[in-house]
Amino acid sequence: MKTYKMAWRNLWRNRKRTLITVAAVVFAVFLSTFMSSMQEGTYSKMIENTVSFYSGYIQVHDPNYWESRSINDVYAPDPDFYKKINNTPNVKMSFPRLESFSLISTGENTKAAALIGVDPEKENKMTGLAKWVETGEYLKPGDDGLLIAINLAKQLNVKVGDTLILLGTGYHGNTAASLFPVKGILNFPSPQMNNIGVYADIRKAREYFSTAEMITSTVIMVDDYSSLKHTKHELQKKLGNKYSIMTWDEMQPEILQMIQQDRAGAVIMKTIIYVVIGFGILGTIIMMMSERRKELAIMVAVGMRRGKIIKTLFFETLYIGMLGVILGFILSTPVMLWLVHHPIPLPDKMAEVYEKFGMEAKLFFSLYYPVFLNQILTVFGITISVFLYPLVTVSRFNLIKSLRS
């Protein structure tokens, strides 16, 4: 009989013992898949939030812009600039922005905030800016007015229809001064965004900052964010060193850091789960070995090679692990699938905390492949290490003593 077949039969000689061990693995797999899926879901939501609200996945700047944030570090896109970008694989869309700080005033009340010049149609297509307009209406292309973030509107005490005075420094020290009627008030789900400043049509912003055809940034959206680094590289090759190209994690390293810290914390939790489960399996194996000591000794006595016994025992442990993983997945996948589409809403108290960080107050899940792959690898690793016990025992046991036991 083939060893793997014999191992399978051996497993079912003591059904209860096998099932208990398998159940332990199923439990571990379910728990850590659940955890990983929730983590990944939260992370990708966090990324999506920051990326789609504002920064985009990739931005193209003048090489000095990111450090200086100066209206003097702008660039005029070459004639084929957008064509080059949009023809790069994985690029979904690109759109221009011109932004800088400015004084925003009603005369008596003055605040310093950002003026973001956008292409109203493209901006809305990608970041969905229009859906955050609470009162008033969204910008039309060529509009003279502006949209103001709600907290700033409250501080300045302005309503839709009021006129705001913008005063600042434009390109090469030119004074920027203009009047803008308030077209709409923006209420983002993120408090950070609610203080950001005002949005205006890019044409009006260019006029205001005296930058002619120049812009501060080109925002790029991609189809697949896992190959972002590659896309960045491609863009750099096409556009050359005249431009600096940054991905979202370079622009907002704090988000990536947060994710990495959180991941490290979760690794500890998962390690604890798996160590407990690992010892559970080891316990069962030790028990099984002592129960079968005599049986194994007889088999050796009648001429079975120890190597073959070890092989059989290896398959037995592997089967337990595999069964556990498979059953664990069968159990968790439908749950995860459901949760991906039905995120769990959080209770009010926790919801407040989430909203403070600019996140939707829900627990999101993900079916990102490492969620599953990592479980398979871990369980396989545990199986191998647990198998060390029968390996050592069988190769060393004293035949006579074991026969008499």
Added chain:
Amino acid sequence: MKKFKLILLILLIIPSFIIAQDAKEIIKKADAKMKGEQSSVSQMTMQIVRPTWERTVSFKSWSKGTDYSLVLITAPAKEKGQSFLKFKREMWSWNPAINRMIKLPPSMLSQGWMGSDFTNDDLLNESSVVVDYTHKLLGKEVVSGKSCYKIELIPKENAPVVWGKIISWISEDEYLQLKTEYYDEDGYLVKTEIGSNIKTMSGRIIPTRFELVPADKEGNKTILTLDMIEFNSPLTESFFTQQNMKKLR
């Protein structure tokens, strides 16, 4: 014996007192010399130098003490007519192109004025180098061939000051502010101002060219040239009004 101790104490205190008084006196003289004891009216040209571009702005300035000042842009044509008013603690800006007056928030004090390396604070002298600082004479050094007092200025608590420390070199002979270093709260050098081109203007010997070099931006500087200055002309407080900001040409 008690009397002797007291005298000794007084003798010990007095010299340090005199030195402190001295440093303050020097700053006071230098400040009054440049700004006028009561008031001053000046015409200046500001050249902003950047690695890739340059720009020149001319303006006229009226000031009375530290409470009142008014600045009117006279060139280039595009900027002409803009004015800035400082009235006690308030700062206002008038822009004729949009026909609007706005109040500048205090946070704008440390911002560059007209895209230059001068801050709004430098221009509208919100703070007084005499009143808002404590002064300490550090010694004497030679700057631009002149023997100078080296004086450290530390802002008093709650003073409306954007600097953490100022070190000023003032010439012994004429009380000319020849070099000034501005430090931030963490003790890092932010910018250096160098006064040169010493001339007699309105009967006073003063530096007429001020070069401001920011410490961390290579190739950036702002040069301020004094074209005309009058001291202690009769200026009343009623000159420094929003009405007048709009009227001045």
